[in-house]
Amino acid sequence: MSALSDRVTLIRHADDEAWIDGVAEEMARYLEQDIAAHGRARMLLSGGTTPAPAYQRLTEHPLEWARVEVGLADERWLSPQDHDSNAWLVRESFLKRAEGAHFDPLVRVGQSxxxxxxxxxxxxxxxxxxxLVILGMGNDGHTASLFPGSKDLTAALQNTHPYAALDATGCPVAKDWHLRITLTPAGFAPIRHRLLLLRGKQKLEVLEAALASNDVQKYPVLAAINAPGNALRVHWCE
Incomplete structure (x- = not known):
């Protein structure tokens, strides 16, 4: 474990299994602490294939899942039943195994x-x-649905509410899913533990470039790094 800056703690893992175990163990610890202190715990998850194995491993921990509430860091403007939605991935990799956990999707069918x-x-x-919130980062430096170069990035970064709608037009990484709902810097602020899950040398290089630039427009992952409270914890392996 090492500090990339006073805002980022890097946890290096030797291999895939160590990475999966380390992420799941840290998630379980924070959930257990909140259940013990408050009777309930709430966490926000991200989609993508990177965190899915850690979500599955987390369900092997003997937590009181009925006391756990689950939300999302962001979502594509898709039905929660669509296989390309983050809700679907969280349901398949976590909720089906964590019996009793409550889930709040960001997209609600029938609503604008x-x-x-x-x-x-x-x-x-x-x-x-x-x-806790689980985050990923693209090779372009985006996190959640805060995409560099996107039409609505500045408005989302300045939004004073936890979530904002975002039109990602202008950012090719968003692919065909331009309409999004995403956490904002205001949404990151009250979350005590932010975990960024990275795999591969290139992602680590992007993170280091983001820290060197301190330009949130170019590297929106800085919105999570610069949030108040505990330093961002980065779990990384090749």
């Missing part, structure tokens, strides 16, 4: 994107603060 964002913000502002 504005209504979904409003509902997400009401829930975030009136719920127990999340004890």
């Amino acid at each position: 994107i504005a209504d979904c964002v409003h509902t997400a913000n009401l829930l975030a502002e009136n719920s127990q603060p999340p004890c």
Whole structure:
């Protein structure tokens, strides 16, 4: 374990299994602490193939899943039943194994994107603060759905609510899913533990470039790094 800066702690793992175990153990510890202190725990998860094995390993821990609430860091403007949605990945890799855990999707069928964002913000502002959020980072330096070069990035970074709608037009990494709902810097602020899950040398180089630049427009992952509270914890392996 080493500090890349006063805002980032890097945990290097020797191989895939050590990485999966380390992430799952840390997640379980924070959930157990909040359940013991408050009777419940809330966490926010991201989609993508990188975190899925850690979610599966987490379900092997003997937690009281009925006391755990799960939300999302971001979502594509897709039905929660769509296989390309983050909700679907979280359901398949975690919720089906963590019997009793409560899930709050960001997209609610039948609501407009504005209504979904409003509902997400009401829930975030009136719920127990999340004890942890799991984040990824693209090779372009994005995290959640804060994409560099996207049409709505500046507005999302300046938004004072936990969640915002974002049009990612202008960022090719967003592919065909331009409409998004994403955590904002205001959404990161109350989360006590932020875990960034990275694999491969290139991702580590992007993270180091982000820290050197300190330009959140170019590297939106800095929105998570610069959030108040504990330093961002980065779990990395080749």
